[in-house]
Amino acid sequence: GDSVTQMEGPVTLSEEAFLTINCTYTATGYPSLFWYVQYPGEGLQLLLKATKADDKGSNKGFEATYRKETTSFHLEKGSVQVSDSAVYFCALSVGSGAGSYQLTFGKGTKLSVIP
Amino acid sequence: DAMVIQNPRYQVTQFGKPVTLSCSQTLNHNVMYWYQQKSSQAPKLLFHYYDKDFNNEADTPDNFQSRRPNTSFCFLDIRSPGLGDAAMYLCATSRTLALTSYEQYFGPGTRLTVT
Numbered sequence: 001g002d003s004v005t006q007m008e009g010p011v012t013l014s015e016e017a018f019l020t021i022n023c024t025y026t027a028t029g030y031p032s033l034f035w036y037v038q039y040p041g042e043g044l045q046l047l048l049k050a051t052k053a054d055d056k057g058s059n060k061g062f063e064a065t066y067r068k069e070t071t072s073f074h075l076e077k078g079s080v081q082v083s084d085s086a087v088y089f090c091a092l093s094v095g096s097g098a099g100s101y102q103l104t105f106g107k108g109t110k111l112s113v114i115p
Numbered sequence: 116d117a118m119v120i121q122n123p124r125y126q127v128t129q130f131g132k133p134v135t136l137s138c139s140q141t142l143n144h145n146v147m148y149w150y151q152q153k154s155s156q157a158p159k160l161l162f163h164y165y166d167k168d169f170n171n172e173a174d175t176p177d178n179f180q181s182r183r184p185n186t187s188f189c190f191l192d193i194r195s196p197g198l199g200d201a202a203m204y205l206c207a208t209s210r211t212l213a214l215t216s217y218e219q220y221f222g223p224g225t226r227l228t229v230t
Contacts, residue, residue, distance in 0.1 A: 034218060043121075043205050043221040044158070089157060093218075102148075103219060105157035 002027045006090045006106035013080055013113050021075040021109050023064075023090035031092040033057075033066050033073040034103070038087045047075075047088070080113045087111070118142070119222035121206050127228045128196050136191040136225045138206030147189040148219065149181060150205040158205055164189060165211070193227075201229045 007022040032051045036044040048057030053068035062077045090106040120139045128134040145166050150158035162171045164183045180192040193200055203226050207219040
């Protein structure tokens with residue numbers, strides 16, 4: 001079945017450090033790939049997405065590139081801020097027989113940024 | 116702003132006492148999802164509606180039911196909550212058209228406590 005593996009947390013960084021959160025996937029067909037962010041006590045917010053190989057998603061300084069050859073979608077940010085502290089979920093979506101597209105999530109990576 | 120709204124944000128119920136959580140959306144999306152998220156875990160899909168068609172996940176307990184009276188509203192009913200049902204419940208919506216999938220938009224969640 002489809003699955004997403006992302007690096008275990010928690011990750012603690014100092015402000016302005018470089019961030020990488022690794023994400024790899026296995027899927028049948030051609031999945032779309034997503035990064036969602038969840039702040040404490042809140043729902044999930046879409047951070048960025050990519051729908052085909054070599055696409056780069058970007059938002060709020062975060063970037064991730066859909067690498068089909070390595071089945072990866074690593075999240076990066078050049079300079080993190082305290083406000084980036086949250087849990088980050090990598091996810092994929094493929095068509096289901098029910099006509100909708102369900103998300104398969106990784107386990108999440110908790111990021112803490114300290115001043 | 117178009118959005119996904121969940122009410123209430125916090126719900127306390129007694130063991131075995133039925134409870135209903137509600138979700139509404141102004142996005143006019145044709146698919147609505149309910150997820151259960153326990154502490155430090157990824158969201159787990161319970162079921163979804165594709166238009167009026169209900170699709171239950173194989174491992175969703177019978178204790179959980181759902182209703183979608185119209186495009187905008189969807190309800191999660193827990194018939195006899197147990198202590199293990201305490202969790203965050205997330206509603207999400209997406210638009211699916213032909214063979215194209217679009218990202219899911221999440222509400223802020225309802226935190227359910229069972230006493």
